[in-house]
Amino acid sequence: MRIPNHIGIIPDGNRRWAVGKGLSKEKGYEIGLDPGLVLFKLCQQVGIKEITYYGFTTDNTKRPTEQRKAFTDACINAVKMLSKEDASLLVVGNKDSPMFPKELLPFTSRKAFGNGRMRVNFLVNYGWEWDLNHLKVGDPTKKNIINYIKSYDVSRVDLIIRWGGRRRLSGFLPVQSIYADFYVVDDYWPDFEPEHFFQALRWYNEQDITLGG
């Protein structure tokens, strides 16, 4: 079976899940932590080399304060949880903004935890414009793009899995996602099941790779 090197995870549907349970929207985030760890371990088992979680974006921070606090706390806890695993961990996002949680500053340069074999990236206060705008201070004579964006230490994504039914990227790593195959799970992220992941892998195995050629 052809296994992707790098998987992007868009864990969407937390608020819709909460509303469906009769809870207020911000209650949907903390419940997403356990699925994130289960997924991490599944990736380890099948030999994925790199995984990127879409935490929250600069767009998301315009939401009501209680939601913003809830998803920020969930991201802090998720990163701390992953730092107890075997992971080469990197948090990517605009750390110069007050929306970036201080607790995650130590993770903004890549650090190995445990055997540090799998690369794990966590997008926190990430913005596609923030990422691409850095190109404007790049060297115009050099063509390479990935070296000049803020997320330069995140490699090309092979497979993006989005939970929650929506078929769009919503600003997820536009450069690294150029050639990515895009798999959508209709269930909300808090209803994550390992079978979703295996379905995505089986589907990916049937795709060809052309890199636009």
Added chain:
Amino acid sequence: MRIPNHIGIIPDGNRRWAVGKGLSKEKGYEIGLDPGLVLFKLCQQVGIKEITYYGFTTDNTKRPTEQRKAFTDACINAVKMLSKEDASLLVVGNKDSPMFPKELLPFTSRKAFGNGRMRVNFLVNYGWEWDLNHLKVGDPTKKNIINYIKSYDVSRVDLIIRWGGRRRLSGFLPVQSIYADFYVVDDYWPDFEPEHFFQALRWYNEQDITLGG
């Protein structure tokens, strides 16, 4: 019904269609012209304001010569065909390369034909790196991105429809596609039917618009 302002069209599957008919791969391109015109007229009827066709990319030009010639000719003929309709027409792509057909140079600045109401963009020898690299000569103090990419005269895409079953963007306008909803038709582009378009519109009507918020 909520109608998208701007639709992106990825007309994929021409070569697979040809092979399935026992033809050589390059025979699959010319047959894609009529569907392109039918789709254009459907867009006019429902009041779409802008449409972008993915012609060919700088990646594609690495294919065998007979294929390259066939898809280049198909693009030339498609643009000439559209210039007989009511359209505000623009060809976007790297015109400084020998791969750019001379016949399309007159279309590289936007021109109105007929009543020129619908904006029609045609990507020819387009490359996502070519497009984004232009940011490096942008003004680093100004945040706006779309003004500094090569495709600045192509607006944000609301709905992308891709024929041929593949669920990936393959370099299609990465900045304008950030928030686009992505609809995939399994049939190959030469097997286009108006019902594909209406299915995509009905599906789009059920999506929400958040622009990442």
